[in-house]
Amino acid sequence: MTDRLAPLYPQHMATLRERADKALALGGFDHLVIAAGTPPGKFLDDQHYPFVASPHFRHWLPLTDAPGSWIVHTPGRKTRLVFLQPHDYWHVAPEAPNGYWVEHFDITVVRTAAEAVAQLPGAETRRAVIAPECPVVAGAEANNPQAVVDYLHYHRSYKTxxxxxxxxxxxxxxxxxxxxxxxxxxxxxxxxxxxxxxxxxxxxxxxxxxxxxxxxxxxxxxxxxxxxxxxxxxxxxxxxxxxxxxxxxxxxxxxxxxxxxxxxxxxxxxxxxxxxxxxxxxxxxxxxxxxxxxxxxxxxxxxxxxxxxxxxxxxxxxxxxxxxxxxxxxxxxxxxxxxxxxxxxxxxxxxxxxxxxxxxxxxxxxxxxxxxxxxxxxxxxxxxxxxxxxxxxxxxxxxxxxxxxxxxxxxxxxxxxxxxxxxxxxxxxxxxxxxxxxxx
Known part of the structure; x- marks a missing residue:
């Protein structure tokens, strides 16, 4: 399967970068920041529901088990992946990124959610943050700007x-x-x-x-x-x-x-x-x-x-x-x-x-x-x-x-x-x- 995907991925990445550039220009933003998301907690409990990565995150890379991670796209620069790999003996930590797609990202591995947020463009910048509204990650609140989301959603209909x-x-x-x-x-x-x-x-x-x-x-x-x-x-x-x-x-x-x-x-x-x-x-x-x-x-x-x-x-x-x-x-x-x-x-x-x-x-x-x-x-x-x-x-x-x-x-x-x-x-x-x- 990888043999079929590897030659197709560069064109897919180029298409997504082009769409992201246009979406940001329409909305007046300089950065596209995409959250993988985190698993929601169960009410009055210390357990969580199963994690499902945001579809916007999964659109860019075949990484489905990366809670707390982020993608940052800035026109003219290599797309970044801020990958959260916590030190945790309670759970299996996500494997380090590997495979046919990693060469297309500038990857930073962090250990905590706070470190991940510190790697993102700051709140003072013109950033479009595509993320679920709940739970909110301090320092990286979602704004999900309509002009950006509309453009990305419309073109997602056309599969690469x-x-x-x-x-x-x-x-x-x-x-x-x-x-x-x-x-x-x-x-x-x-x-x-x-x-x-x-x-x-x-x-x-x-x-x-x-x-x-x-x-x-x-x-x-x-x-x-x-x-x-x-x-x-x-x-x-x-x-x-x-x-x-x-x-x-x-x-x-x-x-x-x-x-x-x-x-x-x-x-x-x-x-x-x-x-x-x-x-x-x-x-x-x-x-x-x-x-x-x-x-x-x-x-x-x-x-x-x-x-x-x-x-x-x-x-x-x-x-x-x-x-x-x-x-x-x-x-x-x-x-x-x-x-x-x-x-x-x-x-x-x-x-x-x-x-x-x-x-x-x-x-x-x-x-x-x-x-x-x-x-x-x-x-x-x-x-x-x-x-x-x-x-x-x-x-x-x-x-x-x-x-x-x-x-x-x-x-x-x-x-x-x-x-x-x-x-x-x-x-x-x-x-x-x-x-x-x-x-x-």
């Missing part, structure tokens, strides 16, 4: 070749772990057992995943963010929905698959139809495609899937306009992905800020921009049988156009979601997820 290679790696780890989870499901494991098989195959602990895994058997697939993990397997195995990702040097993958247990052919046929639709949406991840329009198109296609499987009798147009599809598909088609699972700037109008509103009637869509080369988005349509939402349809005038007997057949299966991470290019899209599964 180095970033894309890390995202491919995250997809390969995730695909391997998904295969292990599917096998655990086929072997009759509980939700917790499936999740543990996933972690083992990913070579990770929960805190190292980009988000909390969703592992739902049977009806639990209808809970969009189900993270309960039953300890005992169900008496009857019907279906399995898993939404779980992996990380590579801080870059995320986000993958969802749905499986039917052996013999449940009608639900498997519905899965197949959703997957066919999903691949059609993936094919439309092309330069100039409006993401909101693709989302609305997905509603019309899924309405036809509902018709084909006998769940509704109305036209696709009526199903979308009346909100029927929103009851079966109540979330957005997807979101930007990269350093964060739900990456920044999905609504941003330009590098100067602003916001592109969601289309009316689609409050949960997480992206409204037009697709451009270098953007990576998820494509994750779904069909669910959520009691609360379906009950709301029963009182509507069009309730007679829904086959409630057929709905009841599918309720015990929970729902279906199929999700891939897809890069927009100058031509055909690159499906990072499918490519990763193909390599297995």
């Amino acid at each position: 070749p180095y970033e894309l290679e890390l995202m491919r790696q995250a997809s390969r780890i995730g695909a391997r772990a998904h295969r292990a989870a599917e096998q655990a499901f086929r072997d009759g494991a509980s939700e917790l057992g499936i999740h543990q098989a996933y972690l083992a195959a990913a070579g990770a602990i929960d805190a190292e995943l980009p988000y909390a895994s969703i592992v739902g058997l049977n009806e639990h697939g209808a809970v969009l963010h189900y993270t309960h993990f039953d300890r005992q397997p169900p008496t009857t195995s019907r279906s399995f929905l898993i939404d779980a990702g992996a990380s590579a040097a801080g870059y995320a993958s986000d993958i969802t698959r749905t499986y039917a247990a052996a013999g449940h052919t009608e639900f498997q046929a519905l899965i197949n139809s959703v997957e066919t639709a999903q691949l059609g949406f993936v094919a439309k991840v092309r330069t100039g495609q409006s993401y909101p329009e693709l989302h609305i198109h997905a509603h019309h296609v899924l309405a036809n899937v509902l018709r084909e499987h006998g769940l509704i009798r109305m036209s696709a147009e009526s199903a979308v306009a009346s909100g029927v599809t929103a009851a079966f598909f109540p979330h957005g088609l997807g979101h930007p992905i990269g350093l964060q699972v739900h990456d920044v700037a999905g609504f941003q109008q330009s590098e100067s800020g602003g916001s592109i509103p969601r289309p009316a009637g689609h409050p949960y869509l997480r992206m409204t921009r037009v697709l451009e080369p270098g953007m990576v988005v998820t494509i994750e349509p779904g069909l669910y049988f959520i009691d609360m939402l379906l009950d709301e349809l029963r009182d509507k005038p069009f309730a007679g156009d829904i086959d409630w007997n057929k709905v009841n057949v599918f309720r015990p299966y929970g729902g279906i979601r199929i999700e891939d991470d897809v890069m927009c290019t100058d031509g055909a899209p690159e499906n990072l997820t499918r490519d990763a599964f193909a390599l297995l």
Whole structure:
């Protein structure tokens, strides 16, 4: 993996330096100071939550375990890394910086947080400090200037070749772990057992995943963010929905698959139809495609899937306009992905800020921009049988156009979601997820 990353990193670093220079000029600053951050403490306790380095910090270098460290970029000078390596016999101290990226930094190793802050441009200078507001580090308070942050966030949407290679790696780890989870499901494991098989195959602990895994058997697939993990397997195995990702040097993958247990052919046929639709949406991840329009198109296609499987009798147009599809598909088609699972700037109008509103009637869509080369988005349509939402349809005038007997057949299966991470290019899209599964 290092052999592929090393030749790509210099260009990535040059791109980040150029963006930082422009952002600082826009905001009227001389220095960009980026905190890795520190782990937040637990309330009324002497323990901390797991450390997650700031995405701004991880953007510059593949250093995910460096609490209390800082990056300092000053135009015209070599970028600095102030690396905190405390003398500490209670914990494992972070390893000294090493690898293909270190030659691009002027590295200073310090032993305390106070020493680290002393290495930063002083408060009297014009510095843009990108850091979490809490906890505040004395002497290096965050200001997170909007002009700087807007510019950096907007351009973070366009992944460098180095970033894309890390995202491919995250997809390969995730695909391997998904295969292990599917096998655990086929072997009759509980939700917790499936999740543990996933972690083992990913070579990770929960805190190292980009988000909390969703592992739902049977009806639990209808809970969009189900993270309960039953300890005992169900008496009857019907279906399995898993939404779980992996990380590579801080870059995320986000993958969802749905499986039917052996013999449940009608639900498997519905899965197949959703997957066919999903691949059609993936094919439309092309330069100039409006993401909101693709989302609305997905509603019309899924309405036809509902018709084909006998769940509704109305036209696709009526199903979308009346909100029927929103009851079966109540979330957005997807979101930007990269350093964060739900990456920044999905609504941003330009590098100067602003916001592109969601289309009316689609409050949960997480992206409204037009697709451009270098953007990576998820494509994750779904069909669910959520009691609360379906009950709301029963009182509507069009309730007679829904086959409630057929709905009841599918309720015990929970729902279906199929999700891939897809890069927009100058031509055909690159499906990072499918490519990763193909390599297995």
